Amino acid sequence: MARLDITETRITTDGFAASYVHTQVCNGVIIATQSGDRRIDHAARGALEDLYPDRGNTMFNVDPLGKVGGSTDWTTQQVPAACFPQHPGRAKPCSAASSEQSQPEPPMSYRITGLSHALFAPLFGKSDAELAMLGVERVIADAPSCYPDRITMRDADAGETLLLLNHQHQPANSPYQSSHAIYVIEGATDTYDAVDEIPPVMAHRLLSLRGFNTADKIEDGRVVPGAEADATIRDMLRNNKIRYIHAHNAGHGCYSGLITRA
Structure with a gap:
């Protein structure tokens, strides 16, 4: 094979086209x-x-x-x-x-909030008869871990007073508009609000997580033990179509809390 002399004088022929194509x-x-x-x-x-x-x-x-x-x-x-x-x-x-x-994707951060006590303050202190006329019942917790409060997002202690009432947790004008029975501790004032934490009221229950889109329609739904909810929530919120998540107790179906991106 002949060896080419790369020191040869540069070609000046008009038909020769050199380029950087093969860099x-x-x-x-x-x-x-x-x-x-x-x-x-x-x-x-x-x-x-x-x-x-x-x-x-x-x-x-x-x-x-x-x-x-x-x-x-x-x-x-x-x-x-x-x-x-x-x-x-x-x-x-x-x-x-x-x-x-090579760095892992940062985890999706989320916020869980309870219901505002202001929604129920007008009911606090009313007589049983007045509450009955409004379809509300006053109950006394007779055991721990059985009466989940939706304001503080903890289980009422035995002996605490709660109100059992119907609450419209999904007021959107969509086919998914919904209400259901919930408990609130009578006189509660501290609304739960925390980032990247599963509240006590959810941690030991089986949860139904319902992810809603901007049209307030369910985009995704999961059933998961509360102890495993953290990873599931983060995974659901990676879906950009999901705007917020409603958490419910999977057994009785009652609303538990609102989950949004932090």
């Missing part, structure tokens, strides 16, 4: 061909150095190949990780890009 990005180096115009080659080298600041830059005179009708191609064993632009015209070093890509 090869390798680990640690950029291999490119020269165009034949020193000014343009200098600009091209500078552009490659800006794009790949962590790599060396080698440009070859391949005119002899073009003279005999040939071209260049490259084969490498290692392929560098993709580089993503920091701003137009410049890329991050691949080592930095690879490091960032």
Whole structure:
């Protein structure tokens, strides 16, 4: 096989077209061909150095190949990780890009809130007869972990007084408009509001999580033990179509709390 002399004078034939089409990005180096115009080659080298600041830059005179009708191609064993632009015209070093890509996606943060005590304050202190006329019952908790309060989002202690009433937890003008019976501790004032925490009232119950979209229609629904709800909530909220989640007790179906992105 004849050996080409790469020191040969640059070709000036009008029909010869040199380019940077076969520029090869390798680990640690950029291999490119020269165009034949020193000014343009200098600009091209500078552009490659800006794009790949962590790599060396080698440009070859391949005119002899073009003279005999040939071209260049490259084969490498290692392929560098993709580089993503920091701003137009410049890329991050691949080592930095690879490091960032390997980092896990941050978990979706969420907020759980109870019902405002202001919704029920007018009922507090009314007589049993007055409450009965409104369809509300006063009850005394006779055992722990049996009477879930929807304001403080804890179970009432034995002996505490609660009101059992019908509450419209989904007032939206959609087919999913809904209300159901709930308990609230009479006189409760501290509305539960916490980020990335499962409240006590949910933690030991089987939950039905209903994810609603912007049209207030159910986009996704899951049934999950309260102890496993954290991961399920985060997973549901990764769906951009879900705007908020209503948590219900899966057994009795009563509303438990509102879940939104934090």
